[in-house]
Amino acid sequence: MISFQNSFSQSFEISEIFNSSSVVTKKVLKKDFTDVAGSPYLDKNFNRGKIIFNNGKTYDVLTRLNVGTQKFEIKKNANSQASLIEIDNSVKIEMNGNIYKSHKIKIDNEEIIAVLEDCIELDNISLYYFPRKVIKMPVVTGAVAPSSGSNKAQKPKWAEANEFLIYKDDKWHTVPTSFKKLVSKNIFDQKLLKKYKKSNKLNIKKKESLIELVSYFNSI
Numbered sequence: 001m002i003s004f005q006n007s008f009s010q011s012f013e014i015s016e017i018f019n020s021s022s023v024v025t026k027k028v029l030k031k032d033f034t035d036v037a038g039s040p041y042l043d044k045n046f047n048r049g050k051i052i053f054n055n056g057k058t059y060d061v062l063t064r065l066n067v068g069t070q071k072f073e074i075k076k077n078a079n080s081q082a083s084l085i086e087i088d089n090s091v092k093i094e095m096n097g098n099i100y101k102s103h104k105i106k107i108d109n110e111e112i113i114a115v116l117e118d119c120i121e122l123d124n125i126s127l128y129y130f131p132r133k134v135i136k137m138p139v140v141t142g143a144v145a146p147s148s149g150s151n152k153a154q155k156p157k158w159a160e161a162n163e164f165l166i167y168k169d170d171k172w173h174t175v176p177t178s179f180k181k182l183v184s185k186n187i188f189d190q191k192l193l194k195k196y197k198k199s200n201k202l203n204i205k206k207k208e209s210l211i212e213l214v215s216y217f218n219s220i
Helices: 015-019 179-184 190-199 207-219
Strands: 003-005 011-013 023-027 047-053 058-066 071-075 083-087 091-095 098-107 110-121 125-130 133-136 157-160 163-168 171-174
Touching: 058 091, 083 091, 098 171, 110 207, 125 207, 163 207, 179 190, 190 207
Parallel strands: none
Antiparallel strands: 003 011, 023 083, 047 058, 047 091, 058 071, 071 083, 091 098, 098 110, 110 125, 125 163, 133 157, 163 171
């Protein structure tokens, strides 16, 4: 039983978090992804955050997101051992001022559970950020003899695969990186979308710009 203090100086037992059916925990495996170059984390450092339950209970923790596994790691303090947690949709994590929740999404006819950052949730349209990474395998161009015995085989590496998602009309849509492709996806009325772009500085790679776009189409 590990006790700690929250910002209101109330004493909690960290085991209370793990006793909830909303959280599944296990010890972090130290050798996870040792054969993969790079980092599977959104941020290698643990940041101050909160675990927030729907029943109102809140716990202050140090946390980071393993983007590779789509799970959070939490610690009581900088010197304590980390635990890996998997959350359901009745729990949210606050980290660096952003709110993350578990969502069941369907993209390209594939249904998955993903941790998404809530950018903005409105009545008709919502915008989310999907922080994800994939393991990219080295390209094999042919059997080439190494020039010396010191050469090492290339390792697979973590590659960024982040994307924005729009939830509209009970469907999930990925936001493409070009305006032409966004128009062709028919998420929004094409004429209104083109008109909006002419009147606004739309950058579909920026969260703030997409929030303004989603807010506009939600209001009409």
